[in-house]
Amino acid sequence: MSVKPELDEAFVASLKKQDHPAFCRLVQLFHKRLVGFAGSIAGVELAEDVVQEAWLSAWKGLPGYEGRAALSTWLYTIVRHACIARLRKEKPNFHAPAEADEAEEELANDGLDEWFDSSFKQDGHRQEAVVDWHMNTPEALLEEKQLQNCIDHHIAKLQPMQKAVFELRDMDQVDLEQICNMLQLTHSNVRVLLHRARLRLQQVLDHYQLTGEC
Amino acid sequence: MLNCRDITKQASDYVDGHLSVRQRLAFAFHLLICGQCRAFLRQLRLAVGMYHRVPAKELSAEEAAAVVSKVLASKGE
Numbered sequence A: 001m002s003v004k005p006e007l008d009e010a011f012v013a014s015l016k017k018q019d020h021p022a023f024c025r026l027v028q029l030f031h032k033r034l035v036g037f038a039g040s041i042a043g044v045e046l047a048e049d050v051v052q053e054a055w056l057s058a059w060k061g062l063p064g065y066e067g068r069a070a071l072s073t074w075l076y077t078i079v080r081h082a083c084i085a086r087l088r089k090e091k092p093n094f095h096a097p098a099e100a101d102e103a104e105e106e107l108a109n110d111g112l113d114e115w116f117d118s119s120f121k122q123d124g125h126r127q128e129a130v131v132d133w134h135m136n137t138p139e140a141l142l143e144e145k146q147l148q149n150c151i152d153h154h155i156a157k158l159q160p161m162q163k164a165v166f167e168l169r170d171m172d173q174v175d176l177e178q179i180c181n182m183l184q185l186t187h188s189n190v191r192v193l194l195h196r197a198r199l200r201l202q203q204v205l206d207h208y209q210l211t212g213e214c
Numbered sequence B: 001m002l003n004c005r006d007i008t009k010q011a012s013d014y015v016d017g018h019l020s021v022r023q024r025l026a027f028a029f030h031l032l033i034c035g036q037c038r039a040f041l042r043q044l045r046l047a048v049g050m051y052h053r054v055p056a057k058e059l060s061a062e063e064a065a066a067v068v069s070k071v072l073a074s075k076g077e
């Protein structure tokens, strides 16, 4: 990830001193992805607002940040807490989020099981040949702007937990262990959510490679 | 014996290196005889490699400064 080399000790030391330019840079780097993450937990309407609250907590907490958790994990955790606090406030009968339950529910309802049933025969063989991709380097895929927009569009439509896990792991390259902590999910849940998000996007890529359309 | 459906179900664990030696051997055996699954896994790896390279979506410096002003202005509430 392009962000990581910047989060070195000198940068963290500046942040701990509540250095204004360093904090601006931190916001610049993480704001969008934190808003995306907050959207997965608290819903898109509250996301921007909740992340602003989280930034204030982060600002206040920076002098005490001891670097035990990676900076990104620390930020995501603050956002997660801010989401929960906000949901409690908005919905008095809101009970603590059980991400694990939500994950289970998503896995049962994401339509992937039906896709498996229709894509494979009883004996486990494919119904149809794998689509042969003509754009076959990461660079070629990245250069295709229309495809990138199409992928963005479909990432946005993923179920919230799948989206959160996919963005953290495959886009931001956060460690699996950290993702488990951030989302309070087991390893196996995170892996299954990630895989299902990837399979969904693989279908999008197949379709694009075949038709040139989203 | 793994079939194509099994391979597809566990493809990320294979690509990400989460399988045991025994499971990897079972995978390797299927891939030896199945060009379709080889293509599928190659393309999955390709997609994951592409996601890793998607540039992080940042705010502009001005947008970031605006967020910070707003955040710090709310400090006294």
Ligand SMILES: [Zn+2]
Pocket: B003, B004, B007, B030, B034, B036, B037, B038
């Ligand atoms: Zn196969």
